[in-house]
Amino acid sequence: MVLGDSVFLLLIFSLSFLVFFSAWRSIKKWKKMPPGPTPLPFIGNILQVKPNDMLKSFGKLHKKYGPVYMVYLGARPVLVLNGYDAVKEALIDNADVFGARSTPPGFKKFFGEYGIISSNGERWKQLRRFSLMTLRNFGMGKRSIEERIQEEAQFLVKELNKTKGSPFDPTLYFSRSISNIICSIVFGDRFDYQDEKFLKLLKLLNEFSKLLDSPFSQLFLNFPRIMQYVPGPHLRILETMKLLKEFVIEKKKMHAESLDPNCPRDFIDCFLIKMEKEKQNSASEFSEENLVVSTLNLFIAGTDTTSRTLRYAFLILLKYPEITEKVVQEIDLVIGQDRAPAVEDRSKMPYTDAVIHEVQRFADIAPLGVPHAVTQDIEFRGYTIPKGTMVFPALTTVLKDPGWFKNPYNFDPGHFLDENGAFKKNDAFMPFSAGKRICLGEGLARMELFLIFTTILQNFTLTTTKEPKDIDLSSALSASHVPRPYQLSMHPR
Ligand code: HEM
Numbered sequence: 001m002v003l004g005d006s007v008f009l010l011l012i013f014s015l016s017f018l019v020f021f022s023a024w025r026s027i028k029k030w031k032k033m034p035p036g037p038t039p040l041p042f043i044g045n046i047l048q049v050k051p052n053d054m055l056k057s058f059g060k061l062h063k064k065y066g067p068v069y070m071v072y073l074g075a076r077p078v079l080v081l082n083g084y085d086a087v088k089e090a091l092i093d094n095a096d097v098f099g100a101r102s103t104p105p106g107f108k109k110f111f112g113e114y115g116i117i118s119s120n121g122e123r124w125k126q127l128r129r130f131s132l133m134t135l136r137n138f139g140m141g142k143r144s145i146e147e148r149i150q151e152e153a154q155f156l157v158k159e160l161n162k163t164k165g166s167p168f169d170p171t172l173y174f175s176r177s178i179s180n181i182i183c184s185i186v187f188g189d190r191f192d193y194q195d196e197k198f199l200k201l202l203k204l205l206n207e208f209s210k211l212l213d214s215p216f217s218q219l220f221l222n223f224p225r226i227m228q229y230v231p232g233p234h235l236r237i238l239e240t241m242k243l244l245k246e247f248v249i250e251k252k253k254m255h256a257e258s259l260d261p262n263c264p265r266d267f268i269d270c271f272l273i274k275m276e277k278e279k280q281n282s283a284s285e286f287s288e289e290n291l292v293v294s295t296l297n298l299f300i301a302g303t304d305t306t307s308r309t310l311r312y313a314f315l316i317l318l319k320y321p322e323i324t325e326k327v328v329q330e331i332d333l334v335i336g337q338d339r340a341p342a343v344e345d346r347s348k349m350p351y352t353d354a355v356i357h358e359v360q361r362f363a364d365i366a367p368l369g370v371p372h373a374v375t376q377d378i379e380f381r382g383y384t385i386p387k388g389t390m391v392f393p394a395l396t397t398v399l400k401d402p403g404w405f406k407n408p409y410n411f412d413p414g415h416f417l418d419e420n421g422a423f424k425k426n427d428a429f430m431p432f433s434a435g436k437r438i439c440l441g442e443g444l445a446r447m448e449l450f451l452i453f454t455t456i457l458q459n460f461t462l463t464t465t466k467e468p469k470d471i472d473l474s475s476a477l478s479a480s481h482v483p484r485p486y487q488l489s490m491h492p493r
Helices: 002-031 056-065 081-094 105-111 121-135 145-161 172-186 198-214 215-222 235-255 267-277 289-317 321-334 344-349 350-362 394-401 440-457
Strands: 066-072 076-082 378-380 384-386 390-394 460-463 489-492
Touching: 002 235, 056 066, 056 076, 056 121, 056 390, 081 390, 081 394, 105 215, 121 172, 121 267, 121 289, 145 172, 145 390, 145 440, 145 460, 172 267, 172 289, 172 440, 198 215, 198 235, 198 378, 235 267, 235 289, 267 289, 289 321, 289 350, 289 440, 321 350, 321 440, 344 350, 344 440, 350 440, 390 394, 440 460
Parallel strands: 076 390
Antiparallel strands: 066 076, 378 384, 460 489
16 A cells, blocks of 8 residues: 555656656747756756855856856746856846846845845835935935045054054954944944944844855745755844844934934935935835835945955955055055045056956956846847846856956956056956946945055055965855955054
């Protein structure tokens, strides 16, 4: 009887597999779907896209199927775009159709479709326009964003002076400063570096990014309904998201209590004022939930990205002392020692500008981008892409496109310099992605990178105990690009 049941089950399974397989083949042919590996029922292409080796898996599929291919994450089809031409054709030439966001179900479970990152349509338009205006300094307090960054850079120098030339891991130093800049913009004030609440918040943020990089979490984000019952570190994601949200809700309450509508101090004040103004407008998206999630978005998206890039930048400088020396010479020539670096210096510092661009290209910290979705059925490169299909713009394949960068896998500031040493733009420089969804914090991040990078080199000489040739620039993780932990010493100049 038991044997009979098993045979029957096996038969059913084989039959459903055959039905699924032949249905999939004929749909694919009929609909002119892009090439890609054959998926299995329920688990999709998990055998080809390994959660513990995502980037390598996508790289292999790119080699096999070319610039545009389709994989299945579970039952969900994902269009993967590779190389400058395909990504540009989608995100820039067909910006409206490819400009929607697809949010993994694990995130949706917690944030819904609120805030800037996860929303679409009219909600996204209103929130994005408002946030961009606020970040560009319209109507927010007396101090400019540049001044807020300059102030933080000086606090960082003071803190670095305390290391007195001893070796240290720079991670916490960069994340405290970068996070403080966002805190100053969204919450109105920076925190003291030793503030316990601040350190707890940073620990949460750090934990959140680390958790996101684990293979369990990749599974959780895509299959929350199953994975919420499987024990593992991914269950901490929900807990950390909850704590981060509670922190923002508390800040929002404090702001509402002390709000002066004539003198907004920060992003939250501006949002509260807008909410009040649009109270009677039923189409307004300025709600409490959108305030909390948008603030969280800026906070999460704006901390680890820039500080991770800075960590990469200084590791690269330790490996290439001759490049560091040229940057320092340019700093001495253009800025000198008597004043702090300012954004307007950048245009007079082509070599430094090229080095920072090359750091971002080489560090490649968002290798698969952030998932998009198509808003309608579209014919793309001869294939039919159905409405709602999830899209991964694989930014790593743009930043390392051999058609645009002559040494794609080497660190070479020459990628951004012409034969006269002037700064040279490159259209395939897309660390912030491209099109309608391009990073909202691009301007802020570029200012932060320039001002903090130059302020540190203006004030310190860097050393490390390792020989440059022994410094390993490869990523510490397999699902994204993160520099390996390192120690450096900073000696006052
Ligand atoms: C080096 C630093 C940074 C890098 C490399 C980076 C990269 C990215 C990328 C690749 C995206 C996805 C764009 C897309 O969907 O195609 C993105 C989106 C976003 N980033 Fe950044 N980012 C950085 C810093 C920041 C900062 C400082 C902020 C905050 C102020 C920020 C806020 C956002 C937001 C809100 C979005 C979502 C935009 C939308 O959906 O409309 N980012 N970023």
